[in-house]
Amino acid sequence: MTREDARFDAVFVGGGPRAVATVVRLVDRLRDSGESTPVRVAIIDAVEIAAGATWRTDQPAEYLNNTTVAATTIHPDASTRMTGPAAPGPTLAxxxxxxxxxxxxxxxxxxxxxxxxxxxxxxxxxxxxxxxxRDRLDSAIASGLVDVTEVLGTAVELVARDDIRRVLLTDGSVYSAPIIVLAQGMVQAQPSLEVQALQRTAADHELTYIAPGMPAEQPWELVFPSAEIAPGETVLVRGLGANFFDVVGHLSRQWGGRFEPVDGDAFGRLRYVPSGREPKLVAGSRRGFPYRSKPDGDADPAPFEPRYATRAWFDELSELEGLSLKHDVFPTLAAEFAHAHLAALERWSPGTLRSGWLERLDAASGLPEVEAVLESHVLGERYRWLVDELRRPTRGEHVGQERWRELVHRHVEDELGSMSLPS
Known part of the structure; x- marks a missing residue:
């Protein structure tokens, strides 16, 4: 392919679900208009067409989606705010x-x-x-209304000249069209100065360092059992977010360990059965707490209807200039968080609340007043919670190791309980 050929009606940069959804909508519009001439489309992706990087089909089965089966579809229905025909199709379910x-x-x-x-x-x-x-893209192609060229490659430059725009790839090939659709998903950032410093330090001390990135694209073989990583070797893990659980789930299988259900446990706890080949993981983060969990089963959370962070409130924010997250946005979000916590307590343990909390919360005009409602209307320490604990679990207090273990244990227990008995 030369730099002067490869002309299309449209070129997509990024070939994951954003591109698939757009192609599906294009087919819906063409079918609705009665158009029979296929539109010539090129889809460019560095990893995999249709699945993209996040949902690439060669990744381990331990990597789960962060939304349920019922929450996913590539097709809009009549409830979607859009132009063009409503054309519902098969959901993931x-x-x-x-x-x-x-x-x-x-x-x-x-x-x-x-x-x-x-x-x-x-x-x-x-x-x-x-x-x-992939199947939904294939279905769109099978309609005959789009002629799709799939390109595995990395786009590095977009040049507009007259009515034609050109996308340049790392291999020097060029794809041209009057319309370019930028359909990238989770674009990985360049290494930060901190990451670069860690890379240099690790190299200087002959240590293995794996930088942040998509779990499915990391060289995890570097921490498989080997001469460099012996059983019991200390491995530092920065971060306790979603990627942490991806890493542990994948590596535990590589090490030969397994997770088993705890018999009769009402909360669905798991027990790890080690193989003896594992290194010692020392994991930490800025807060030091595991990432928030999600219910896995049929017990759905109660429907949520915002009381303060309403559509009208967001519309008002959009009219403001010089918006401050701290002063203009977060106090209202904090009130919403407080309301969710107190309303749940009122449903499940009404005896733990003093009356009048809702009136005071409605009248709160800032974060200190929101926190005062939480502090004064919850009886007993067990269910007392402040919004600031989202950022500082100890409320700024220095605690010892045993107290910290208690806090983390309580956090995990509360999470398991809320997932098993959502409110």
Whole structure:
């Protein structure tokens, strides 16, 4: 391919679900208009067409999606605010039902294995959702209304000249069209100065350092059991967010360990059964608390209706200039968090609240007043909580190791309870 060919009606930079959704909508519009001439489209992605990087289909099964089966679709319906025809199609849940009923799938045997018995309230693997995106793109292509050229490569430059725009790839190829659709998803940042310093320090001391990034794209073989990483070797982990659980889930399998359900546990606790090959993980973060969990099952949280952070409030914010997160935004969000906490307590343990909290919260005009309501209307320390604990779990107090263990244990217990009995 030379730098002067590859002309299209539209070029997509980024080939994940954003691109798939746009192609699907294009087909819907063409079908609605009666147009029969196919639109020539090029889709460029550095990892995988349709699945993209996040839902790439070659990643381990331990990496789960962060939304449930029931929450995912690539097709809009009549409830979507948009122009053009409403054209609902199979949701992820519908697709899984169809795949299970078919008993086979041309992509891979594991597609059937993962689809079998998967419920709407459960979290699918990311790779299974990637196959769903692939199937939806294939369905759009099969309509004959789009002629899609799939390009695996990395776009590095976009040049506009007259009515034609050109996308340059690292291999020197050029894809031109009057319309360029920037459909990138989670674009990875360049290494920060801190990361660069850690890389240099690790190299100077002959240490292994894996920089932040997508879990599915990391060289985890560097921390598999080896001459460099012996059983019991200390491995530092920075961060206790979602990626931490991806890493632990994947590496535990590589080390030969496994997680097993605790028999009869009402909260669904797991017990880790080690293989003896594991290194010693020392994990930490700025707060030192594990990332917030999500319920995995049929017990859905109660429907949420904002009391303070309403659509009208957001509309008012959009009219302000020089907006301050601290002064203009966060106090209202804090009141919303406080209301959620106190309303849940009122439903599940009404005896723990003093009356009049709602009137005082409605009248609160800033964060200190919101915190005062939380402090004064909850009886007993067990359920007392302040918004500032989201940022500072100890409320700024220095605590010892045993007290810290108690705080983390209580946090985990409360999470398990709220997921099993959501309010």
């Amino acid at each position: 519908d697709w899984i039902t169809d795949v299970e009923a078919a008993g086979e799938h041309p992509f891979a045997d594991w597609v059937i294995e993962e689809a079998r018995g998967l419920r709407a309230a459960e979290f699918p693997t990311r790779r299974l959702q990637g196959v769903y995106y």
